[in-house]
Amino acid sequence: MASLKDLFDYQKFAGNSRLEAMIKDTESRYGSKLSIDDLELVSAAGTPDQIQQQKELLKHKKDHV
């Protein structure tokens, strides 16, 4: 007998459309877990605050040229 974990893992392969719709609905409201690689990418790119600060700084410079 398969476990729930097995069934959901199989879903990642088989892509049942009804399950996919429910999963998308849930993840659109709560987001999906970031993998370690994703977290490393975020870290490499800087924190969202830093990125926002850089954007504001660039905008400020443009406005004052």
Add this chain to the structure above:
Amino acid sequence: MKNTQTYEEVYKVYYPKVMGYMHSKISSSYDAEDLASTVFIKVYEKFETFDQSKASISTWIYTVTRNTVIDYFRVRKVHEEIGEEDIVEDDTYQGILDAESLEELADALEKLPERERDIIILHYYSGMQLKEIAPKLNMSYSNCKLVHNKALMRLRQYMTFD
């Protein structure tokens, strides 16, 4: 039972599914493509001798795909997602994982209240711990555990699983 499909037909149908699975597990596109190629080399090697009376092609390719991902993480000593207990040595034993079992799961999930369904999906599909889910759903950890257990009991009324 002899294969009714050719290798080319199987490749055409299952390559997108294998890639979808790889992308859900591995963030590197290069590694994902490389592993998908490994899967289809294994499938090609055993295709002529594969016995459809033991398992469906879909279940077989899924099992080969899953084991290939487990090997990938084992080589890199990354065990955060796939434990040793998940390794399936026999390529054909998981006969219960089929399209019908996913339909049964979809039927059961549709009957759950939204919050219970969210917890089940976030925990078993997205791989979040209940401690991570609780604040997202604006509830205490103990309440989240309670609702999770309730959801499992309800699911068991609608379907059978381990």
